[in-house]
Amino acid sequence: MLTFEDVQAAAKRIEGAAHRTPVLTSRTLNERVGAEVFLKAENFQRIGAFKFRGAFNAVSRLSTDQLARGVAAYSSGNHAQAVALAASLAGTSSVILMPDDAPPTKVAATRGYGAEVVTYDRYTGDRAAIAQQLATDRGVTLIPPYDHYDVMAGQGTVALELIEEVGPLSALLVPIGGGGLMAGCATAATALSPGIRMIGVEPAAGDDTARSLAAGERVEIGVPRTIADGQAIPIPGELTFAINQQLLDSVELVSDDEIRTAMAFAFERLKIVLEPSGASALAALLAGRIQGRPERIGVVLSGGNVGLERFLELLG
Structure with missing residues (x-):
């Protein structure tokens, strides 16, 4: 299993090479969802994403x-x-x-x-x-994209930095593709913020993790056709699923249109550019999918790698 100590060790290795990305807040967003929201902006990471x-x-x-x-x-x-x-x-x-x-x-x-x-x-x-x-x-x-303990440990530094900066959270929303970002973040967040709700977000067309959790084993679907190309995964990773099966509280699904709405909100209100996968967790929050009224919510904005033509095509 991945441990919190693995994530802490990864944080030391990447220090000075990876950016410590900003945490954004928005009064408009807080009022809209009725909670204090902290957005971890990995679109400002090197190469434009948490990876x-x-x-x-x-x-x-x-x-x-x-x-x-x-x-x-x-x-x-x-x-x-x-x-x-x-x-x-x-x-x-x-x-x-x-x-x-x-x-x-x-x-x-x-x-x-x-x-x-x-x-x-x-x-x-x-x-x-x-x-x-x-x-x-x-x-x-x-070096696989997610099914690798060193990769997961590195991704977990996203949650480590977020909670170190803003303190304990009631819930953390994380996009899920292969599951590496969630596995790392859940390992760090549950250690730092006991009682936190770990909420994964997938595109509705690519709900392999949601189906797998419901079945109690990995379920393979067809390659998803969704604008969220970074989450177009047909089956969760073997190592990542074993961790997420233990640490996830729920998985919410968002449509491509809801992702577009989140991209537009980020552009107009936060003044940042997000790629579709990078906006999916925000999409779930804006769509009202998070139940139970958590008071302090973290959201991982996982990346911003989208070209101008594609951005205009998606939102035009």
């Missing part, structure tokens, strides 16, 4: 021999950029498997950090299997 935390922590744990050979990863965009940058900072090479319909801005950024990009069809190919074969063929170390 850099886990990627840098994982790369920093590699041996000298592993670093000499290089790393591989698979991702729709944010983990791709994160591993590419972490590898570059560590002085090693990276090869990244990305879907052929990944957002062009994310592909360009990944290449910009020095990675070699290999593409595949996300609707017909098994990305984990393809990436593992690629890593084996190249003799490099594969």
Whole structure:
């Protein structure tokens, strides 16, 4: 199992490399939801998303021999950029498997950090299997996007920083894709803020974690077709689900239109840009999905990697 001490150790490793992102508040948002809300703005993290935390922590744990050979990863965009940058900072090479319909801005950024990009069809190919074969063929170390303890520990520093800054919370809303961000954040938050409600948020079209929790085992769905590309995962991670099954209190679902509404609110009221996945937890709050009237709510805004054309297309 992942431990709070693992998250604390990760915080020390990433210090000075990762940004300590700001916590935003909004009187308008507080009045609208009837609670004090604290928004952890990971759109201001390096590479524009929380993923850099886990990627840098994982790369920093590699041996000298592993670093000499290089790393591989698979991702729709944010983990791709994160591993590419972490590898570059560590002085090693990276090869990244990305879907052929990944957002062009994310592909360009990944290449910009020095990675070699290999593409595949996300609707017909098994990305984990393809990436593992690629890593084996190249003799490099594969760093998965979420199903890896060092990655989860790094992501958990999001909640660690948030609660250190604002104090105990009644509830914490976290976007769920593969489950690594939630697993890390839940491990940290439940240790720092006993009694906190851990609430995951998924796009309605990609409710694999919600279904899995209801079934008591991992359930695979078709590759979700949703604007939240970072959460378009067909099945929860094996390691992440084991943790989330124990620590999650509930999972709320949001529609693509509700995500668009949250993106617009963030732009107009908070003056920030969020990608669809980065806005999903805020969407659940704005849509009134959180029951029981928690008084102090944390929300993870997980990323802001969306190009201008795509942003206008989504909100125009």
